[in-house]
Amino acid sequence: MIQDVVWSISIILMGALALVFIWVATGARAAIANYGPVIDSAYRLRVWLFGAALIVLIGTNYKTLGELPYINTLPPLPAAAVQPVQVVAQQWMWTITPNTFKVGQTAEFQVSSKDVNHGFGLYDPEFRIVAEVQAMPGYTNVLRYTFKEPGTYQVLCLEYCGVAHHAMQAQIKVTDH
Amino acid sequence: MTMAATAGRSAISPRAAVLSYLAVSGIVLLLMMLFGLTMRLAQAQWISVSPDFFYVVMTMHGAGMVGIAGLCSAAVMWHFVRRHVPVSTAVFLTNLVFFLIGAVLILGSGFIGGFGAAWTFLFPLPAHSMGLWSVNAAAAYLVGLIFIGVGFLLLHLDIARGILSVYGGLGAALGVKQAFGLTDKAGPPPAVTASTMALIANILGILVGAAVLIISLVNLYVPSFTFNALAAKNLIYYFGHTFINVTIYMAVIAVYEILPIYAHRAWKTNWAFYLAWVLSTVFVLTVYTHHLLMDFAMPTWTLVAGQIISWLSGLPVLLVTAFGTLTVVYRSGLRWNPAAALVFLGVAGWAIGVIPAIADGTIAVNSVMHNTQWVPGHFHTYLLLGMIAMVLGFMTYLTNPQPRYGFAWLGYWLYLGGGVVFVLAFLLAGSVSVPRRYAVHVAQWLPYDRMGSIGAAFAIVGVLILIVRFFVGMRAAASAQDPSG
Numbered sequence: 328m329i330q331d332v333v334w335s336i337s338i339i340l341m342g343a344l345a346l347v348f349i350w351v352a353t354g355a356r357a358a359i360a361n362y363g364p365v366i367d368s369a370y371r372l373r374v375w376l377f378g379a380a381l382i383v384l385i386g387t388n389y390k391t392l393g394e395l396p397y398i399n400t401l402p403p404l405p406a407a408a409v410q411p412v413q414v415v416a417q418q419w420m421w422t423i424t425p426n427t428f429k430v431g432q433t434a435e436f437q438v439s440s441k442d443v444n445h446g447f448g449l450y451d452p453e454f455r456i457v458a459e460v461q462a463m464p465g466y467t468n469v470l471r472y473t474f475k476e477p478g479t480y481q482v483l484c485l486e487y488c489g490v491a492h493h494a495m496q497a498q499i500k501v502t503d504h
Numbered sequence: 505m506t507m508a509a510t511a512g513r514s515a516i517s518p519r520a521a522v523l524s525y526l527a528v529s530g531i532v533l534l535l536m537m538l539f540g541l542t543m544r545l546a547q548a549q550w551i552s553v554s555p556d557f558f559y560v561v562m563t564m565h566g567a568g569m570v571g572i573a574g575l576c577s578a579a580v581m582w583h584f585v586r587r588h589v590p591v592s593t594a595v596f597l598t599n600l601v602f603f604l605i606g607a608v609l610i611l612g613s614g615f616i617g618g619f620g621a622a623w624t625f626l627f628p629l630p631a632h633s634m635g636l637w638s639v640n641a642a643a644a645y646l647v648g649l650i651f652i653g654v655g656f657l658l659l660h661l662d663i664a665r666g667i668l669s670v671y672g673g674l675g676a677a678l679g680v681k682q683a684f685g686l687t688d689k690a691g692p693p694p695a696v697t698a699s700t701m702a703l704i705a706n707i708l709g710i711l712v713g714a715a716v717l718i719i720s721l722v723n724l725y726v727p728s729f730t731f732n733a734l735a736a737k738n739l740i741y742y743f744g745h746t747f748i749n750v751t752i753y754m755a756v757i758a759v760y761e762i763l764p765i766y767a768h769r770a771w772k773t774n775w776a777f778y779l780a781w782v783l784s785t786v787f788v789l790t791v792y793t794h795h796l797l798m799d800f801a802m803p804t805w806t807l808v809a810g811q812i813i814s815w816l817s818g819l820p821v822l823l824v825t826a827f828g829t830l831t832v833v834y835r836s837g838l839r840w841n842p843a844a845a846l847v848f849l850g851v852a853g854w855a856i857g858v859i860p861a862i863a864d865g866t867i868a869v870n871s872v873m874h875n876t877q878w879v880p881g882h883f884h885t886y887l888l889l890g891m892i893a894m895v896l897g898f899m900t901y902l903t904n905p906q907p908r909y910g911f912a913w914l915g916y917w918l919y920l921g922g923g924v925v926f927v928l929a930f931l932l933a934g935s936v937s938v939p940r941r942y943a944v945h946v947a948q949w950l951p952y953d954r955m956g957s958i959g960a961a962f963a964i965v966g967v968l969i970l971i972v973r974f975f976v977g978m979r980a981a982a983s984a985q986d987p988s989g
Contacts, residue, residue: 328872329868329869329872329936330872330935330936330937332872333863333869333873333935334931334932334935337859337862337931338615338862338931339862341856341859341860342858344826344852344855344856344859345852345856346849347830348848348852348855351830351833351834352833352840352845352848354834355767355833355835355836355837355840356836356837356838356839356840357835357837358835358836358837359834359835359836362769362836365834365835366550366772366831367830369827369830369831369834373776373823373827376823376827377819377823380819380822380823383588384815384816384819387815388811388812388815391811391866391867391868391869392808392811392812392867394868395804395807395808395867395868396800396802396868397804397807398800398868399804418632418634428962432791438770441775442632443626443628443629443632443733444626444627444629444733444737446775446798446874446875448875448939450937454937454948455872455936455937456872456873456876456937457872458871459798459871459872459874459875460798460800461798461799461800463733463734463737463799463801464628464733464734465734466641466733466734466801467801468799468800468801469790469800470800483939484877485557485874485875486626486875487621487622487626487629487941488554488629489559489620489621489629489632489633489634489635489636490555490559490620490636490943491555491634492559492941492942492943493555493939493942493943493944494944502855
């Protein structure tokens with residue numbers, strides 16, 4: 328899952344950066360009298376680091392911005408290929424119609440709210456988030472998702488909405504073909 | 505260029521005023537950390553707390569931490585910028601008074617009125633309590649925030665007045681000409697550049713925040729007066745993001761000023777330094793849409809910009825401030841003491857926290873990690889182990905005229921060790937989709953909560969030691985000379 332990739336990359340980069348700080352901190356006591364050459368070397372290294380950072384920045388943004396979840400950036404699908412789903416949030420319940428699907432079916436959740444801000448968080452049967460979108464009064468946010476495995480999916484509220492926020496949950500059933 | 509502060513009509517010396525800020529900050533910081541620990545213990549099911557009380561504590565923790573972050577980092581900024589421009593001690597103390605009035609109102613709204621709409625008070629939640637808090641309780645909270653905002657507005661305006669009187673313009677004080685190679689003249693001192701950035705961003709942010717606070721207040725008493733929820737969210741995050749982000753940029757002045765003293769090396773302010781600050785000013789004012797990546801109704805270009813600016817905003821932090829810190833310390837002969845170690849840690853925490861923050865600012869990642877515990881994971885990394893470390897370093901530096909380091913070193917290592925465990929527990933939990941802001945957790949989330957609770961407890965003991973040491977040293981420091989001479 329993308330979360331595992333993000334965790335792995337983040338912890339490696341965070342650890343590497345921490346090691347650099349530890350290395351410099353533990354070596355600080357050994358003094359180099361002439362600071363000038365240190366600065367010159369550091370500036371040269373920084374140019375290389377800037378170049379590397381720019382390549383990573385451009386590459387990652389180019390790759391990730393090509394696959395956005397927003398409905399206006401997704402290719403249109405024939406009406407028969409999409410199941411529209413009405414999702415209405417209110418303190419502290421979800422009304423989801425329909426709420427049963429088949430594996431491989433593409434749903435377009437039309438998410439709105441009757442009162443305050445909520446967050447429609449779709450959890451797969453392993454209880455990991457696979458998609459989410461905000462539910463706002465006055466707006467209908469459309470989230471497209473294709474179910475990949477059978478089981479019971481959970482819908483959790485992912486925007487704090489008051490004292491029963493944690494209890495605002497619903498279920499979606501997904502069956503085999 | 506060095507200039508004494510104008511004492512104004514204040515009978516309190518500038519140094520005592522700074523110490524007052526830090527004393528209030530230290531006490532409130534500890535109290536808010538205990539609120540945070542309460543939440544983690546409740547989620548870990550090691551203590552029993554009702555959900556309505558949990559969310560009150562959560563609201564107080566959020567508002568209190570954001571407020572105290574502003575207060576203590578403003579003390580750092582004011583202490584150093586007053587060496588270069590005339591500022592008013594009376595205005596500085598007025599901000600503290602406004603803060604305390606606001607804090608009383610906010611604490612009353614929560615612990616007397618039961619207000620628990622989170623510190624972000626997302627419109628129209630304050631008016632939708634479902635009977636759990638009154639309109640007056642919500643109003644007390646919003647008015648409390650307005651008091652705090654007005655205090656900071658006065659402070660930044662006074663610093664702006666001082667800066668303009670010396671440098672003639674905000675561009676000159678920011679070092680715009682130096683940034684773009686338009687002059688060979690030496691640029692302004694780092695404290696002036698950082699203070700200029702802070703005042704530009706915060707004055708705009710506070711005015712936007714005041715607008716949405718007034719809108720929310722009117723809505724409380726006149727429900728027929730409504731406002732677009734998405735527009736309100738934009739205003740709230742513009743204000744909230746800017747205010748909390750600026751706290752780091754104010755606190756980092758401590759690094760620029762303190763580390764060179766102990767490393768016996770000057771902090772080089774070349775064109776890259778000023779360019780980083782000019783760009784950071786732009787980024788801080790434009791990056792807030794990364795809080796709205798799951799608001800699909802937003803114009804798509806604003807969200808794409810939010811991602812790109814999130815990535816870009818990491819560059820000045822990593823390649824100028826973090827890199828500069830490493831360069832100043834590298835084989836400098838520095839003999840570590842807690843003050844130097846804390847400000848050094850502050851830069852490390854900030855730089856390291858940028859990595860999970862940038863990840864979260866990526867739309868594809870945000871689609872599965874928005875409002876999970878990944879978010880408190882990354883912001884506690886650069887606030888608890890970043891900004892707060894810089895301020896604790898400043899507090900140690902100010903109040904250590906006769907160094908007795910053993911006690912402080914114990915606090916340092918407990919704070920660092922506990923803090924690392926604490927933030928890693930959040931990040932781990934976020935990676936397995938544990939939502940943030942949940943009073944009740946399911947059994948499979950408990951290991952992360954318990955790991956976080958243990959880390960938080962150690963971090964609190966560490967900070968307690970550092971703050972006790974600060975109070976012990978404060979009496980001597982109040983009459984002592986500035987350690988930097």
